Amino acid sequence: MFESAELGQRVDKATYDAEVPQLRADLLDLQYDLLAARRFPVLILVNGLDGAGKGETVNLLNAWMDPRHIRTEGFGDPSDEERQRPPMWRYWRALPGKGRVGVFFGNWYAEPITGWVRKDMKRAAAAHHLERILRFEKMLADEGALILKLWFHLSRDEQERRLKTLSKDPKTAWRITDQDWWRFENYERYHRMAEYVLRRTSTAYAPWVVVDGFDPRYRALSVGRILASAIHRRLAMPDATQRIAAAPFQPVAGTGVNVLSALDLEQRLSKKKSYASELARWQGRLNQLVRDERFAKRSLVLVFEGNDAAGKGGAIRRVTGALDARSYRVVPIGVPSEEERDQPYLWRFWRHVPGHGRVTVFDRSWYGRVLVERVERFCSEADWMRAYSEINDFEDQLVRHGAVVVKFWLAISKDEQYRRFKEREETRFKRFKITDEDWRNREKWSDYETAVCQMVDRTSTEVAPWTLVEAEDKYFARIKVLKTVVRQLEAALDGEAV
Known part of the structure; x- marks a missing residue:
């Protein structure tokens, strides 16, 4: 999947400045159309490599659109309250309602990818985790959600250059931690596992899109276009979740055993x-x-x-x-x-x-x-x-x-x-x-x-x-x-x- 993406693409400033005003206007109009229709939520999953511009791009979307109707959630290590419940509980609680946009950092893909890279999770356990994710996303899609999964990618050399640049600047050095450098040292393991995860979980109802993180202008325009196109297409579609068959109740063939009629309702207790x-x-x-x-x-x-x-x-x-x-x-x-x-x-x-x-x-x-x-x-x-x-x-x-x-x-x-x-x-x-x-x-x-x-x-x-x-x-x-x-x-x- 990464091999098919052309990395290192650029957009010149003139093109960017010319296109952004119209893109911003389109996104804002679509956001209010989405809110007025209130037919489905939009869920954007943000994943990818450190330094590839994930945070900057999401901040830009919040600036281009009305942030009052965007819920941005960052998921780190689970809290004590979250550890007491199934792992998916914290994601369920944060889901956006119909007509709204949700942006999830550190979402349900973080655990199988990072767990395997850290060797805390074996490939079989990661595969089982991915099966649960696929069932969850299928349920969300069946309920009408529009799911966009973005993987922000960089070459190893470009990631190293970005980390060094950020580390040297006093204004940005705080953003780079030992953990970031550890992940860089394990770039190849991240690359292999991410490739496996994206291929395994890219579906018709929730496809992955690889975003080239090399050039900020190209990256921003790409994500904006993807989001605008996806919302526009969905709004133009009939709402399948609202169709209810007009036919009368029809029993569905089962085992043929009536477990209720087999009960002895005469049992008594004095x-x-x-x-x-x-x-x-x-x-x-x-x-x-x-x-x-x-x-x-x-x-x-x-x-x-x-x-x-x-x-x-x-x-x-x-x-x-x-x-x-x-x-x-x-x-x-x-x-x-x-x-x-x-x-x-x-x-x-x-x-x-x-x-x-x-x-x-x-x-x-x-x-x-x-x-x-x-x-x-x-x-x-x-x-x-x-x-x-x-x-x-x-x-x-x-x-x-x-x-x-x-x-x-x-x-x-x-x-x-x-x-x-x-x-x-x-x-x-x-x-x-x-x-x-x-x-x-x-x-x-x-x-x-x-x-x-x-x-x-x-x-x-x-x-x-x-x-x-x-x-x-x-x-x-x-x-x-x-x-x-x-x-x-x-x-x-x-x-x-x-």
């Missing part, structure tokens, strides 16, 4: 004889586990889904009743906010990922995309079909970083749901729990049942399996939930599951 003692027993064990010193390097993510009125709230309260209020957070998931609609679907869940020693409970979750959004056609078929693999990848990242992910589907019969709905309508302090939407959802009971069965089939993985809870009897359901949490957390702390 409240007077055993519920109180069982509740105290399992709450006590859960409390001990989250205070265990081994949990300080773990986290607990609980996902509660289920039929309307199946008792998710009651089960959650019995779990949190065993915990110190300072150690957990319950995240209720409803209709996405305007800010959340401007981001990729999983963004609002990534932002709530707990740190080590913490518990996060999701009262409904990321599975809304393959349930309510699918059945009610709030998203396209392509969106919810790809969501299965995106969700599995998300949960795998959580588990690899020490999270224990426990997922529940609380199931009741249609008749029991009707009885609970009527009870809520007739009980003054429960009226807020029942809405017209709940009654409308009953009309699509079979559609939701199909979606649930396929969800369980496609997302019950070895690292994050589903637990189906027979919730016709709320006391039985609460104890089963507590038992499951305790046993999965014990297994993880004992090293039986990671």
